Amino acid sequence: MLSPGKPSPLGATPSQQGVNFAIAAPTAEAVDLCIFDTTGKNEQQRLSLKEQTDGIWHGHLPSGKPGLVYGYRVHGPWNPKAGQRFNPSKLLLDPYAREIVGTYDGSDLFLGHDPANPEKRDTRDNAAIALKARVAPAPTEHGPAGHARIASGDRVLYELHVKGQTKLHPAVPAALRGTYAGLAEPAVLDHLQRMGITTLSLMPVQHRADEPRLLRMGVSNYWGYNTIGWFAPEARYWSGRPGTTPAGEFRAMADAIHARGMELVIDVVYNHSAESDELGPTLSMRGIDNALYYHLRADDRALYENWAGTGNCLNLGEPRVLQLVMDSLRFWACEMGVDGFRFDLAPVLGRADAQRGFDARAPFFAAIAQDPVLSRTLLIAEPWDIGPGGYRLGGFPPGWLEWNDRYRDTQRGFWLRQDHDDRAKLGDFAHRFAASSAQFAHHGRAPTASVNFITAHDGFTLRDLVSYGERHNLANGEGNRDGHAHNMSNNCGVEGPSDDPAVLALRTRLRRALLATLMLSQGTPMLLAGDEIGHGQQGNNNAYCQDNETTWLAWIGTSAPGSDAARMSAFVARLAALRREAPALRSTRWWPAEEPSREAPRGAPGIRWLRPDGEPMTPAEWSSGTALAILFSRDFPHDTADSGAWLVMVNAGPETVSFTLPAGAWRLCLSTDPDSDPDNAQGRALTGALQVPFSSIGIART
Structure with missing residues (x-):
């Protein structure tokens, strides 16, 4: 009774x-x-x-x-x-x-x-x-409730799928592959730490129900953006080991990640x-x-x-529905050890009703801001939906980070589309490189509010971005009509796989340039899982229903010395280390819009945009060139005694460019040119000028 x-x-x-x-x-x-x-x-x-x-x-x-x-x-x-x-x-x-x-x-x-x-x-x-x-x-x-653990300027995100990350990992016990427990395995976390990853961003892990159309096709919603249980970890990622539960195994995974000093973010679907x-x-x-x-x-x-x-x-304008969402978020933060959330199609959450549309002061945002637990978590918005006025990049409240798709498109357009009408200009590149101030420099928001990415789960992987000019999504059963039609990609002369050494060399060169741009830009960088080992999806840019080798990362052979995967992983690790070494490259404050004057107080930050010959850029050159140097300094740029200067030399053109070095004792830190040896190049003294090959970046410091 x-x-x-x-x-x-x-x-x-x-x-x-x-x-x-x-x-x-x-x-x-x-x-x-x-x-x-x-x-x-x-x-x-x-x-x-x-x-x-x-x-x-x-x-x-x-x-x-x-x-x-x-x-x-x-x-x-x-x-x-x-x-x-x-x-x-x-x-x-x-x-x-x-x-x-x-x-x-x-x-x-x-x-x-x-x-x-x-x-x-x-x-x-x-x-x-x-x-x-x-x-x-x-x-x-448990220990303290989930909260952001990494300083905002130090954060490096890594978007992954729990199953896809370890399903084919040879160092993970077979019974644990594709599970929460598998993701917690030392070999998996070791790799991420070596690459300088600070924050794991998991694709949806709340219980889902697959769409009837997919079930009739014999496939599933692999990505997981179809939630029906907002408090229940998806049991498909549970190992099923005796004495464990999905929730217990998830929490143990979170604890293992925290033991490495890393953060855990989950993608949530409350829209x-x-x-x-x-x-x-x-x-x-x-x-x-x-x-x-x-x-x-x-x-x-x-x-x-x-x-x-x-x-x-979902109608978050209704108090009971808002309560459901808030209770769910607190459950994941307090009981499951999650440190932050990436909100899918986040503008929906700010639509209290159909008439008013999106409002950054909607009940949901107000509830988050005043919550003593959730206000301390990492909050990341996917800032668009398909409703009226649904594109809201830069429109979220202070304290929120946002996926910056304009950064993605600009960098692709700059490095991959120089011979096309949709190429990005130098001014566009510089604006996105400096954290998109037009979108984010307001209401006290920091440069780190911009989550910069070249690739994400939705779209081409990095390897496919330089291997395919068109999407190849027939396996999805939608007649190749799904997925983005305009990817701003470059197949480097051959559609798909190639054994032509020249094609492969160009693809490697472009991948390295894009990764370096991402890791050196102001803002919060986000890597897509598998890009560091050359994972490809055969040109499928919308693999949401591909729970198979298309999306599972193929780890076998990736650690072999000299392999493309090993070299690329080491390159990403070096970029992350370089970012850690250079506070100027990960500033949490906006650089002044104007170059520092001689009257500025000593120690004031400065940034200068220079032509390859060392002279300041002119207005006309922002729309016509393909090369520039970016000089970061904590002191006056003209002070040769300054030991804190960093120089990023960018060449997206087809020929080698000679960059005149500013006055000072410069040392080469890194070249993205795959023909150079990063280990031998590191620390080499430079005099006068540096030759930066086509589609490459050179980084130097004093």
Whole structure:
């Protein structure tokens, strides 16, 4: 029997006295708690939650304990035109489920509506196959709540997929490959530390449901951007070892990462759910209180706003929905050890309603800013969605970082498109190299707010970027229509693989130039997993459904001395070390817009943009040239006694360029020219000038 219980906290909360259940369904007429056997297939008991407090239905089960499997049936009117989609024939997943039993198989038995007539309620019972929650044990005591651990100027992000990172890793035990435990293996973390990575950014790890279309094709949403369980780690990345749980294994992984002094960021999807549009399945919130949880169209409340392009959008303008998101974030930060979050399609979270559009002062941002835990985490926005006015680069609140796609496109256009109409000019290159002040230098935001990247999960890998001129996505089953059509890539004369030494040499040269640009730019650099070992996806620039060797990193042979992968990994490690050595290259303050004058106080930072002959750039040259030198100094540029100057010499043109060195005792730090030996070149004294080969960068210091 159920006792009244309490309306807080939401979800299933175990104690020595039993389990308290609470679910937000303000407009429901009745709610049943359904208890199942351990397999989740057989309903054993159905108990009516009699108590309702401020829209929260609740009850306490004295006999309940961790491991109990349950779901809900929610009663109310069926009137899609009014936004009401209650259907007690469909068992519903608790939005606060900490562990999820079962797998969504795409069957039409999950539909709340009649498959033949969407206006009618489907009366078939789906309890045997529905997703259900398992009561998780009360959380154990851990260390401090998750918070940013790396100084903002020192951070180097590395975007990875939990499964793809280790599925083919020979140094990871076979039983752990592709799992949270596999990612925590010493050999995996050793490699990342050698490369200077400070922050692991995991693609979605919250429980997902694959789209019916993909299931019919026999594939899955490998990337994971289709969440249905915001408190449950995705069990597909759990090793299944006896005595462990998905949550326990995830937390152990987080602890292993923290033990290395590194941060853990996860990609979270709070903009939409896996229930899709009005023809999608009824898995959880649609049947609990559809009009509460989702943005519905004002002209027809049977339809959903679709600013995410996935069929629906969660309505964070509703306090209970905002509470769900905030509770979920605190769970991952406090109980799972996460240090930060990358928010998928983040403008959706700032749309309190359809009329006002995106607002940087929306309830979600205000709630984050005042939260004593979440305000100290690393907050990264993907600053666009497909809704009206959805491109919001630079529009997020102070303290937030943002993926800077304009940086990506500019660097590709500068290094790879010099012979094309979409080439980027020197002025564009310099603006992005200096952290995109037009977008970020306001409201006290720092240069590090710009997350700079050349490649990410969405698009070509670095190897494919210099190997393919067109996307090759036929394997995705969408007729090669999916993915970006304009990649600003350069196949270097051959589409796809080549054994031509000249083609391979050019591809290597361009990869090194792009990586050096990324690691030397002001802002926060982000590397894509596998770029350092030459991972390619056969030209697939939208491999979201490729859970196979297309996306799994091929590690075998990558550590062999002299291999392309070993050389490139060592090159990235050297770039990271160089970034650490040069405070000027990772400044957390904006460089002055004007060059420092002789009257400026000693010690003032300075940056000068120079022609190869050492003279200042003229306005006309910003739109016509392909080479420039960037001089960073903590003291006056004319002071030859200054020992803190750094010089970055950039040549994106087709010929070698001679750069006149400013006065001072200059030493070569690094050349991206693959024909030079970085180890031998390091520290070599320079006099007068430096020859920088085509499509290369040279770095020197005093």
